[in-house]
Amino acid sequence: MADFLLWAWLGGLMIAAITGPLGSFMVWRRMAYFGDTLAHAALLGVALGLLLQVNIGLAVALVCLLLAILLSTLMHKRIIATDTLLGILSHTSLSLGLISLSLFDHQSIDLMGFLFGDLLAIGQQDLWWIALSCSLVFVVLIRIWRPLLAITVNEELAQVEGINVAWMRTLLMLLVAVVIAVAMKVVGVLLITSLLIIPAAAARRLSNSPEQMAVLASLLGMLAVSGGLALSWFYDTPAGPSVVVIASALFFILFSFPRTSKDA
């Protein structure tokens, strides 16, 4: 097997492993649209990274985090309905990102790669970054799992029980920002949310506990990455979209079966 294929596969697997539990939280907390908005802003991060000549992943994570904080402040102030606000910011940041990227020399920028991912371009160096970020997110997630679950069930109850709800929310957004910065490599800014949401949604059908759903989502995501990569390798399809299509196929297959578990 070619080296680059192995790197792509390993990188994809690691990212799928971490998007499983994080994506589950996004499904439980109805953050799909929120994630989309952050992901679109990632393009602005790319432009910023290129402009300031800093690590692009770092710039993306930073821009996503800033936007996340801005978003939660605006939502809290209830200026306008949340989905309208997200709709405005999502496409504004995408457009701003596209405009700023257009200012750079066209030859040096792989716009399609940023938008739809360039899994096969993952190198050994990238792999270390992915491994580092994913383990960091994993460790934090494990540590705050219980309080995070508690605020997901009911924020007021959690607060009365002594959990710092605002801090937990911020931490979750921080984790999402980091994962977006990393997952951009695989599926690109336009498709990131699908990698977070689809495997988790598919896993719901088979799960009876939050942990089960998180682990299953990881496994399904890994399956989707492997399948998408195979599709891309044998039929020369674009890798990112192939991963998403396989994930969706898994979702529809699982949901077409009659309910077996008592609560799915």
Next chain:
Amino acid sequence: MSTTLLTATNLGVKRGDRWLIKDVNIALKEGEITTVIGPNGAGKSTLVRSLLKLIKTSSGEISATKGLRIGYMPQKLKLEDTLPLTVARFLDLGRHKKHQLSPDLWHRLVHECRAEKLLERPMQRLSGGETQRILLLRALLRKPHLLVLDEPVQGVDVTGQVALYNLIGQVRDILGCGILMVSHDLHLVMAATDQVICLNQHICCSGHPEQVSQDPAFTDLFGPQGAGNLALYNHQHNHHHTSHGEIIDGQHHEGCDHG
């Protein structure tokens, strides 16, 4: 004398230029059931939520005894269908590392709440009454000094309501905790209560149930039918309330300044 767990003095919550509640004084004691009653929109939930520090207050002070553990039962629980969560797991999330019920007490409370058969069920598959009982059980898990129940019988049928109020009374006897309860139902609550507070933005009257039911301000607040079932006391009205507690005609009763 039982100890005072939590006191609020001159508590006020203002949103925009409207006071949701104003000048509320309240003292919650160990082993005592305090019920806040009042019409819709009287600020009952606002009062509870400000005492729990879930919302910002605009004036006044709240002081609690050191290390006060509060068990809270929210008005309703909305759970996403996408979250697979059994009742047992939901209860476990409320467990406190240090302060736990003894196994005996736990089994007793599970039994009292008739939760044995519910534990393995998904939360989303509970009926209204079952959900309320599980919420109550979760509030009890931390062995609270103070139990705060926001409309505990909501969505429960009448026989279930009586049972739930009895259960709350039993819980008080078992744990010896203080209880603050919100209700807009007059009849069922009164029997199980030590202290009643009638709220309509401000405290209209408060005290022992019998005492309060004789208070003109109470009759004013709930109208002749509402109050009449509780007290035989005949009161001459100079103004009337709609079922929502708004005054529809007449002058203000002295001592009870609405709005």
